[in-house]
Amino acid sequence: MIQATLHQLRVFQTVASHGSFTKAAEELFITQPTVSSQMKQLTQTVGMPLFEQIGKQLHLTDVGRELLATCQEVFEQLDRFEMIVADIKGTKQGRLRLAVVTTAKYFVPRILGYFCQEHPLVDVALEVTNHQNITRRMWENQDDLYILSQPPEDILLCNEYLMDNPLVLVANKNHPLAGKRNIPIKSLNNEAFIMREKGSGTRQAVQQLFGKHKVAVKVRLELGSNEAIKQAIAGGLGISVLSEHTLYSQELELTTLDVKGFPIQRKWYVSYLEGKQLSVVAQAFLEYLHEHTQKNGVTSRLAS
Structure with missing residues (x-):
């Protein structure tokens, strides 16, 4: 595996994410033959198939799944290293991966905007989806931070209160x-x-x-x-x-409507996987999020 290049691993990770050589080529701005060539070379280096074709769908083999987990760890460590170097230089830069439930889109993008104005070198990947998909993303460790009202109980998480969500x-x-x-x-x-x-x-x-x-x-x-x-x-x-x-x-x-039992009292939480080492950028945004919600609040009540 020492012969495998970071570029090959990045191409492999992208193919695995999309389940498609074509979509991976589009995302990486390279040709499909280049993707095929890189995957052929990587497969030869590993010595075992990484993908299997079932009908029109591309699936990871057991070895492919293990390599994907390794790739995620490698690129997370490299991203963390870049952020640490930037932090030492006195700047905040790197990638922030954030997933939020649909309702959180009414306040999270605004806070993100303020944060990015202060840290213009930060690149943000924001996923807005429902609770069910958030849970799946947690199991797959796809993001740094999650904002939701009801953190799942079957996943080991660190949950920090943000504010009320009636x-x-x-x-x-x-x-x-x-x-x-x-x-x-x-x-x-x-x-x-x-x-x-x-x-x-x-x-x-x-x-x-x-x-x-x-x-x-x-x-x-x-x-x-x-x-x-x-x-x-x-x-x-x-x-x-x-x-x-x-x-x-x-x-x-x-x-x-003033109906007994309403409002249903819920809270907003920011969550991350227990044991996960937050990047410099993720930690900075976490602190900014707490500071902003405590100081400003975001509720806009509809008069009844």
Whole structure:
């Protein structure tokens, strides 16, 4: 393996990530024949196949999976070394890999923007996805930091509190329950409801609350976008539960309902794998994140 080049390992890692020579070539700005040639040379160096073709799908062999894990460790160590050198020089530079749940996109990019203004040499890879995919990314150790409301309990994590994340019940301002106070949660029975997609942490929290109180709503729509849900509510298609962070005071067609059991009290956490050695850049952003949320806050409450 000492004959393998870092370039070959980078090409291999990219092919493994996409499961495709063509997509790897596009990402690396090289030709597909070059990718094929590099993989042929690396396979000869290892002495065993790294990929197997099943139908049209490219899969890693057992040896390929071991090499991929090794590549990740190698490039993480090299990235860390570059960041340490930059830190010694008095600058912050390197790559920050961040994954956040969908609702966090309402405040994380803004904080990232402020951070990158102070540290312009930092390169950010931001993945915005649902809770289910965040969990998968944690198992695969794909990112430095994760921002979510409900850290999985079956993964060893360090979870640090950021701020509160109340989930509120949102309706069209002309809804029959709008303006009423202390509405019994049973009043939601048979209400037309807009639910987040399966795998959403918000959906899980709503289902737990409704299950506890034996509330049965009529799910009219399932949507994976908070903005699409707000448009559906404004259009009179039903009510829904959203993070307060997704709401803005200028959304005059919407209102929050004062139903018992709401808001659902949740919190935002920043998490990273237990035992993971954070890079200089990741540690700097972690500290910046705490400082920013404690000092400024990001909540924008919708008037009911």
